Amino acid sequence: MNRNSSSEELTKSKLSAPTNEKGNSDFLAWDPLFSSSLESSSSASLASSSSSARPTTPLSVGTIVPPPRPASRPKLSTGKLSGINEIPRPFSPPLTSNSSPPPAAPLARAESISSISSSASLSAANTPTVGVSRGPSPVSLGNQDTLPVAVALTESVNAYFKGADPTKCIVKITGDMTVSFPSGIIKVFTSNPSPAVLCFRVKNTSKLEQILPNAQLVYSDQSQSDSSSKDFWMNMQAITVYLKKLSEQNPSASYYNVDVLKYQVSSNGIQSTPLNLATYWKCNASTTDVRVDYKYNPESMNVPSTLSNVQVVVPVDGGVTNMQSLPPAKWNADQMKAYWKISSISEKSENGGSGSLRAKFELSEGPSKPATLAVQFISEGSTLSGADVELVGTGYRLSLLKKRFATGRYMADC
Structure with a gap:
């Protein structure tokens, strides 16, 4: 298998593993954040983009005894906005009333803003998948050949910003590792009573x-003392049974x-967030002013990388009849939300990735109530943790290692 064909193997990996299994909820629960009144406003999330070719892997953490380790719409205005613009900015971005925003890249169906039904909930498990399979990638190998597998490291950054106070920022970062097996490998496994053990x-x-391995499929030595790396090996009998089950469910x-x-x-805290946020609201009987300051934070990443498909969603009640915004935003009257789209933010962006989003809303039933806004972005080619993976031993080769991180629930209040 060449590198181009192997890239198809990882196009459907999700950005966080299921959270409904016992034993994993300890670090995936957002008790400090969602035990508050915000929980009621987090009732929906991005449309799911799960693949039919990838049923949920059983993940449970139990006590196991591993075998020995194998050998090695309103009219927009561009006029000046007043009022909330005079509030000092924590990130000191310059006024952008005479500048144009970066061109917005078209979004895939699963990433469209219409799929965001709650500004306070962008679920990590439902973050849109990047890439589309370009067709089958069959593998037909003998038992003595090196078998190709691909690996994805995907991380989800969840954050809650309160006003412009960095000490009130709550951050939770989780990740998962996915191994992608070509369908042809199943025949190799089933025809060999003792296939080579896959170690990584x-x-x-x-x-x-x-680090919580899938207890049904993966073994590890809990006595490992190296703080910079951990070794794991797979239960080949269990993985063969599981892959056969997947192939029966999706033979094509x-x-x-x-x-x-x-x-x-x-x-x-806020130092671990790729995009720092601060929000301000000014609510009057007939108008509402909103400003969102943002700042790219390369120090949060192992390798500074571009944040792509950035979307900011702000719900505004009070009967909005008109909106003026800089840079231009769109108003969805059905959802009562304004949204901005920025194709990318990085150190190479204007002002080093710092800026402001501003809007003035005219109301018929004001005043509005300040609401929780939501942000979404994705970054390819890097992780926040700096974690890496390599295969150990013989029998397999790493055809592709893919890294990415994206937003889970990334929210801000005034």
């Missing part, structure tokens, strides 16, 4: 607070993705 090493683990699939472990990343 997770490197650069110093920022990982917890060209690859099957399997969740092998989850982890939590240590965070340091």
Whole structure:
């Protein structure tokens, strides 16, 4: 398998593993955040983009005894907005009334703003999948050949910003590792009573607070003392049975993705967020002014990378009859939300990735009530943790290693 064809294997990996299994809720629960009144406003999320070729992998953490480790719409105005613009900016971005926003990239169906039905909930598990399969990638190999597998490290950054106070920022970063097997590998496994054991090493683990392997499929040695890497190996009998089950459910699939472990990343408040936010509201009987200041934060990433498909969604009640915004935003009257789209934000962006989004709303039933806004973005090619993966031993080759991070629930209040 060449590198181009192997890239198809990871197009449907999700950005966080399921959270309904017992034993994993300890670090995936957002108790400090969603036990508050915000929980009631977080009733919906982005439309799911899960693949039929990838049923949910059973993930549970239990006590196991592993075998020995194998050998090695209103009219928009561009006029000046007044009022809330005079509030000092925490990130000191210059006024942008005479500048144009970066061109917005077209969004895939699963990423469209119409799929966002709640400004306070952008679910990590439902963050849109990047990439579309371009067709089958069959594998037909003998038992002595090196078998190709692909790996994806995907991380979800969840954050809640309160006003312009950085000390009130709550951050939670989780991740998961997915292994993608080409469909042809199942025949190799089933025809060999003792296939080579697939072993892998997770490197650069110093920022990982917890690593939870899939107890049904993956073994690990809990006595490992190296703080910078951890070794794991797969239960080949269990993985063969599981892949056969997936192929029976989806016999035409060209690859099957399997969740092998989850982890939590240590965070340091607002310094761990790729995009810092601060919001301001000024609510009068007939008008509402909203401003969102943002600042790109390369120090939060292992390798600074571009934030793509940035969307900011702001719900406004009070009977909006007209909206003026800089840069231009769109108003969805049915959902009563304004949204901005920015194609990308990075260090190369204007002002180093800092700026402001401003809007003035005219109301017929004011005043409005300040609401929670939601932000979404994705970044390819890097992780926040710096974690890496390599295969250990013989029998397999890593055809592709894909890294990405994206927003889970990324919200801000005034």
